[in-house]
Amino acid sequence: xxxxxxxxxxxxxxxxxxxxxxxxxxxxxxxxxxxxxxxxxxxxxxxxxxxxxxxxxxxxxxxxxxxxxxxxxxxxxxxxxxxxxxxxxxxxxxxxxxxxxxxxxxxxxxxxxxxxxxxxxxxxxxxxxxxxxxxxxxxxxxxxxxxxxxxxxxxxxxxxxxxxxxxxxxxxxxxxxxxxxxxxxxxxxxxxxxxxxxxxxxxxxxxxxxxxxxxxxxxxxxxxxxxxxxxxxxxxxxxxxxxxxxxxxxxxxxxxxxxxxxxxxxxxxxxxxxxxxxxxxxxxxxxxxxxxxxxxxxxxxxxxxxxxxxxxxxxxxxxxxxxxxxxxxxxxxxxxxxxxxxxxxxxxxxxxxxxxxxxxxxxxxxxxxxxxxxxxxxxxxxxxxxxxxxxxxxxxxxxxxxxxxxxxxxxxxxxxxxxxxxxxxxxxxxxxxxxxxxxxxxxxxxxxxxxxxxxxxxxxxxxxxxxx
Amino acid sequence: xxxxxxxxxxxxxxxxxxxxxxxxxxxxxxxxxxxxxxxxxxxxxxxxxxxxxxxxxxxxxxxxxxxxxxxxxxxxxxxxxxxxxxxxxxxxxxxxxxxxxxxxxxxxxxxxxxxxxxxxxxxxxxxxxxxxxxxxxxxxxxxxxxxxxxxxxxxxxxxxxxxxxxxxxxxxxxxxxxxxxxxxxxxxxxxxxxxxxxxxxxxxxxxxxxxxxxxxxxxxxxxxxxxxxxxxxxxxxxxxxxxxxxxxxxxxxxxxxxxxxxxxxxxxxxxxxxxxxxxxxxxxxxxxxxxxxxxxxxxxxxxxxxxxxxxxxxxx
Numbered sequence: 001x002x003x004x005x006x007x008x009x010x011x012x013x014x015x016x017x018x019x020x021x022x023x024x025x026x027x028x029x030x031x032x033x034x035x036x037x038x039x040x041x042x043x044x045x046x047x048x049x050x051x052x053x054x055x056x057x058x059x060x061x062x063x064x065x066x067x068x069x070x071x072x073x074x075x076x077x078x079x080x081x082x083x084x085x086x087x088x089x090x091x092x093x094x095x096x097x098x099x100x101x102x103x104x105x106x107x108x109x110x111x112x113x114x115x116x117x118x119x120x121x122x123x124x125x126x127x128x129x130x131x132x133x134x135x136x137x138x139x140x141x142x143x144x145x146x147x148x149x150x151x152x153x154x155x156x157x158x159x160x161x162x163x164x165x166x167x168x169x170x171x172x173x174x175x176x177x178x179x180x181x182x183x184x185x186x187x188x189x190x191x192x193x194x195x196x197x198x199x200x201x202x203x204x205x206x207x208x209x210x211x212x213x214x215x216x217x218x219x220x221x222x223x224x225x226x227x228x229x230x231x232x233x234x235x236x237x238x239x240x241x242x243x244x245x246x247x248x249x250x251x252x253x254x255x256x257x258x259x260x261x262x263x264x265x266x267x268x269x270x271x272x273x274x275x276x277x278x279x280x281x282x283x284x285x286x287x288x289x290x291x292x293x294x295x296x297x298x299x300x301x302x303x304x305x306x307x308x309x310x311x312x313x314x315x316x317x318x319x320x321x322x323x324x325x326x327x328x329x330x331x332x333x334x335x336x337x338x339x340x341x342x343x344x345x346x347x348x349x350x351x352x353x354x355x356x357x358x359x360x361x362x363x364x365x366x367x368x369x370x371x372x373x374x375x376x377x378x379x380x381x382x383x384x385x386x387x388x389x390x391x392x393x394x395x396x397x398x399x400x401x402x403x404x405x406x407x408x409x410x411x412x413x414x415x416x417x418x419x420x421x422x423x424x425x426x427x428x429x430x431x432x433x434x435x436x437x438x439x440x441x442x443x444x445x446x447x448x449x450x451x452x453x454x455x456x457x458x459x460x461x462x463x464x465x466x467x468x
Numbered sequence: 469x470x471x472x473x474x475x476x477x478x479x480x481x482x483x484x485x486x487x488x489x490x491x492x493x494x495x496x497x498x499x500x501x502x503x504x505x506x507x508x509x510x511x512x513x514x515x516x517x518x519x520x521x522x523x524x525x526x527x528x529x530x531x532x533x534x535x536x537x538x539x540x541x542x543x544x545x546x547x548x549x550x551x552x553x554x555x556x557x558x559x560x561x562x563x564x565x566x567x568x569x570x571x572x573x574x575x576x577x578x579x580x581x582x583x584x585x586x587x588x589x590x591x592x593x594x595x596x597x598x599x600x601x602x603x604x605x606x607x608x609x610x611x612x613x614x615x616x617x618x619x620x621x622x623x624x625x626x627x628x629x630x631x632x633x634x635x636x637x638x639x640x641x642x643x644x645x646x647x648x649x650x651x652x653x654x655x656x657x658x659x660x661x662x663x664x665x666x667x668x669x670x671x672x673x674x675x676x677x678x679x680x681x682x683x684x685x686x687x688x689x690x691x692x693x694x695x696x697x698x699x700x701x702x703x704x705x706x707x708x709x710x711x712x713x714x715x716x717x718x719x720x721x722x723x724x725x726x727x728x729x730x731x732x733x734x735x736x737x738x739x740x741x742x743x744x745x746x747x748x749x750x751x752x753x754x755x756x757x758x759x760x761x762x763x764x765x766x767x768x769x770x771x772x773x774x775x776x777x778x779x780x781x782x783x784x
Contacts, residue, residue, distance in 0.1 A: 106695040107622065107719070128623060150569045158628075161567060163576075164544055168752045183752015185721055187693035188580075190749045191765040193773065197543075197576040201569045213752065221625035241487050245510065247597045247652045249629075287625040289658045346565040349487050378567045379488065403469040418567040431473030433570055438477060438559040444779030445572040448772050460571065 008065040008089075009045070015057040018050035031090050034077040035137075036425060038339040038389035043070065043084035048092045052112070052170070052178070052210035055091065059208050060176025062089050063454060066468030070456050071204040073114060073142030076135075078342050079423030081149060081203050085458035086466055093144050096210060099123050107216045108167055108184045113144030113209045129216040132159035135419065136330050144209045150201035152419030154326075155283070157244075157377030158251035159217075161419060163200040168213035171199060171206070174450050184213050198445055203421045204456040205464070206449045220285035223251075224295055225319035228307035229261075229277040233353055235306025236278040240349060240376045242301040243282060248294040252283040253377035254326050257356065260371040261325065263336060269328035271321065280307075280376070281326045283319075329373055337369070337386035341398045343405060344426075347414035349379045358408050359383045366397040380418035381409075406432060427462045478560050479550050480590055486511065489595040490547060490564055495524040495588040502593065511595035514539045514631065516648070518687045524588055529758045530691030530724065531580055534632040535648060537719040539596070543576040548592035551578060553780060554585070564592050582761065584773075585780070601656045602679030604632075605663045607645040609672035614645055615700055617670045618718050621647070622696060626662055627719060635700050635716035637707040638728075645672075650679075685715050688724035690737045692744060693753040696721045706740065721753075734759040 009021060022028060023045050032040040045067075049055040062069050068088025075082050084090055096112035099120065103109065104127050111120065117131070117138040124130055134153035135141055145151070147169065152161040168182030168189070180189060181196035188194050199206060230236040236255065243253050255278065256264075262275040273279060284291050284298060295312065302310045313319055333340045347355050356372065363370035369386040385401060387394040406416055406429040416426050416433060434442055443461060446453065457466035480492045486509040493502060499517035506512055515533040517526045526533065531541045539545055548562030562568065562575035578585060607617060614635075621633050631648035649659045660676065667674035694702055699716040702723050707714050711728040730736040737757045745755055755762070764770045 103695075103697075104623070105619075105697040106721075107697075108695065150573075152567060156567070160540065160544065161569075163573065164540055180752070183750075185693055185695045185698075185748065185751040185753030187748070187752055187754030189752045189754065189765075191769055192762045193584075193769065194577060194580040195769075195772075197573045197580065201573055218623050218625055218627050220628070244487065244489065245597055247599045247655075249597070286629055287658075287662070289662065290626070290629060290655065293655060293658060346563070346567050348485060348565060350485070375567075379565055380567055399469045403471050407471060413564050415563045415565055415568045416570045418565075419569055421569050422571070428469060429471055430571065432471055433474075435474045435477035435560065437553070437557055438561065438574075439474075440782065441559060441561075441574060441780050442571045444776055445574070447779060448775045 008061055008067055011061045011065065012047060012058060015061045016047070016049055016054035019054050019058060020048040022046040022048070031072065031075070031092070032083065034075050034080060034083055036078060036080055036341065038395065039080055041083040041085045043090040044087050045089045046092055047089055048095055050095050052096060055093070055096065055208060055210055056172045056176045056178055058091055059172045059174065063174050063176065068457050068466045069454055071144070071148070071208050073145035074116070074137070074140045076137035076141045077145060077149060077421065077423060078344070079149070079417065079420040080425040081421050081423040081459065082145065083424070085424050091208060093142065100211070102127055103184065104129060106184055108213055109216055110184070110211060110213050111143060112211045113142060115143050117141055117143065117146065124216065128219055130219040131165060131214055131216055133162045133165060143212060147200055147209060147212060148202065148204050149421035150419065152375065152378070152380065154252040154254050154375060157253055157375065158249060165215045166196065166200050166212060167215050169196045169199045169209060170211045172208040172210060174207065174454060178210070182213065186215065201421065203423060203459050205446045205459055206455065222288040222291050222314060223283055223285035223319065224291055224312055224314045225322045226282040226298055226302060226310060226312040227322040228280050228302040228310045229274055230280065230305070230307050231277060233278060233356065236280065237352055239280055239302050239305035239307065242305055243298070244349065244377055246297065246301060248284060248297050250282050250298065250377065251285050252281070254281040255279065255374040255376040256326060256329060257372040259369065260329055260373055263332055263371050264325045264328050267328070267332050267335070269324065269332065271325050273325060279325060281323055326373070333371070333384055333386070338388040338390065341385045341387065341402065343381070343383050343402060344417045344420040345381045345406065345409040345414050346418040347379045347381055347409055347412055349376070351412035351414065354412060355381060355408060358405060362401040362404060366401060368397060375418070378418060379414070403429065422460045424458050427458070427460055430461060477558060479558055480548060480560060480564065480592055484509065485564070488564070488566065490566070491593045491595055492564070492590055493593065494590050496522045498522055506595050507598060510598045512598040513545070513593050514596045515542065515545055516632065516684065518684050521687055523591060525687065527579065528582060529687040530722070530756050531693070532691065532717055532720045532722045534634055534685065534715070534717060536717055536722070537632045538628065538630060541720065543579045545594045546575070546579060546591050547594055548575065549588045550590040552586050552589050555781065558589065562592065566594055585777070599650055599652045601653045602650045604649065604677045604682055605647045606675040606677055607647065607663070607667055607672045608642060609670070611643055613670040613672055614643060617666055617672060618645060618700065620666060622719055633718040635703050635718055637703045637716070638713040639707055639711060685724065686726060687758065689727045689733055689759060690725040690740060690755060690757040692723040692725065692748060692755050694721050694723065694748055695751055699723055702744070710736070
């Protein structure tokens with residue numbers, strides 16, 4: 001039995017006097033969904049603590065009162081992560097946004113969980129350093145959400161995902177105590193085991209993050225952006241395979257399928273691309289002397305694979321133009337369709353044709369549109385199925401397609417998620433990936449820290465239901 | 469929507485996928501065997517290993533290796549593995565694709581856990597393009613100037629493209645800087661020019677050493693993890709105190725300690741740990757040694773470990 005959260009309001013006010021409590025219908029409406037707007041899970045209460053100390057007090061009160069606890073940053077997840085799937089309280093971390101230290105000598109920074117990626121990037125500019133992970137929600141998403149979902153982005157082919165940069169995590173455990181795993185040095189600290197490995201990508205199920213220590217790298221001196229169109233999938237694949245094996249080491253290899261290109265070209269963001277072509281956007285970066293020497297070899301790979309339209313530039317304005325179609329794609333989805341479901345599969349790159357064929361076939365059979373983009377270097381495929389959740393049967397259709405897609409993805413050697421996490425959107429598919437013993441090992445992890453599944457219940461594994 | 473859950477473990481079979489650049493191989497294989505399989509496909513495992521030891525032995529000696537500067541620790545270069553639990557059951561951990569957020573990160577947790585929860589039987593290694601030039605540049609000269617050169621490299625745009633930036637120090641031995649480079653032959657002069665101008669700026673001597681002449685460091689007896697700015701001070705402190713050779717992996721913030729003629733390596737390691745561990749741990753660092761096992765951090769960690777083991781030991 002879960003306690004009605006309104007009972008805890010006086011306790012929360014006493015324990016965290018500077019925190020904001022939201023409980024009116026209008027206030028809660030902004031918290032009932034993440035980026036997957038068609039699935040709503042209204043919370044009973046939202047708490048916005050003013051600092052880490054209050055956050056810890058809030059967790060302690062909610063724990064003792066038997067209320068489900070869901071942590072939320074900017075709410076840009078695309079997997080049903082920061083939503084109150086079992087009701088209860090959402091703790092919104094928007095006021096924990098201090099960048100506490102940028103240590104240029106040690107190449108690390110310390111910051112609170114509510115800091116946005118764009119504000120971190122701005123703060124780092126004068127230091128000559130940068131933090132490379134770049135999910136497309138970068139202007140608004142928070143580092144807390146990034147760590148919780150182990151976010152990636154276009155440039156992760158070369159630079160790696162969030163987890164490659166997390167040196168340390170401070171976590172409020174279920175009983176309200178603070179624990180620190182790692183720190184500026186990025187090791188285990190006083191612990192024998194490396195518990196922070198479990199924290200990264202844990203989707204709010206193990207504890208409440210308050211601050212992080214992140215590794216920084218020198219900002220690249222120069223970058224070149226390439227844009228090439230391809231008449232068919234085989235030529236696109238030849239280019240991708242050539243690029244990933246190239247010693248020119250592209251930092252990003254982004255693919256758009258013709259439906260995706262067409263969507264952009266029919267919008268005010270059109271850039272004049274042939275609508276029946278595949279598109280690759282490629283970037284290289286590094287010291288000027290090195291990247292300037294690599295330009296021709298990258299262009300040659302694209303041309304030899306079959307592109308007769310390869311454009312490239314090192315001019316920042318031109319580069320933004322070459323990347324424009326890819327950047328516009330995500331924002332346009334919400335404009336061209338009432339709803340969309342995005343998948344996040346990672347596949348062996350050889351299986352691209354087989355998996356794309358399934359996407360197109362299934363979408364056509366269901367009478368729906370599918371537009372696909374891919375972080376092609378990593379094999380991280382994002383098919384977006386466009387539908388209208390108000391039309392009876394549409395949601396069921398896309399969910400049935402998703403199930404068949406995930407079965408195929410796993411059958412070809414891939415996995416369910418590369419950078420979005422599992423949330424409650426993909427939790428039904430985890431049985432495809434883990435055998436009986438490895439499933440037991442997986443489920444043991446949250447049970448160590450939160451046996452009753454009070455933190456973010458019904459996420460990652462559908463059986464993680466909280467019973468007070 | 470219902471899917472059919474697996475009723476068996478999907479263990480990795482041996483394979484090499486040259487497009488994805490992944491190789492599944494037994495954990496007892498050596499670096500030479502990895503190279504033999506990878507090189508015909510113009511691929512390489514990028515971390516510098518002790519070629520006489522198995523992959524598993526290399527991992528047990530530390531989380532990092534030279535070339536972690538460019539490619540990260542071992543766990544960033546292994547995408548999956550077959551793991552044998554203490555009771556003999558085999559489970560698959562991780563994936564054959566290079567990116568995954570499916571479930572909790574057991575892969576990295578177990579890779580850093582020694583043999584305490586079982587042992588790796590097979591690894592899926594992430595390979596990288598093999599280029600035709602491989603080698604290192606050695607920089608030597610006044611210690612302060614060498615230190616300034618390191619700081620300049622660590623904050624410069626070339627850092628991403630240098631395999632390793634290693635501070636080499638030992639008792640009664642002037643420190644040297646070893647900068648590893650692996651690139652197409654056409655790009656070698658770009659690196660040579662960059663490092664030559666760096667050496668000239670700081671009045672350092674520079675020597676070019678082809679890959680064929682590089683001598684492997686051997687397995688470290690102790691690996692200390694700190695922040696990048698503390699690597700050189702730590703090397704300096706250690707190298708002046710005992711019969712020790714240190715390799716400081718400057719960007720990863722790791723010091724590999726090689727004992728010289730230690731009659732009792734475990735005691736020598738214990739002595740260094742006694743002197744350094746508290747300082748390291750306060751900064752979120754740690755230590756690993758093939759001669760000693762770290763004790764559990766506290767009672768709470770002991771309980772977590774006990775709970776994990778109990779769950780994992782239970783029949784599926």
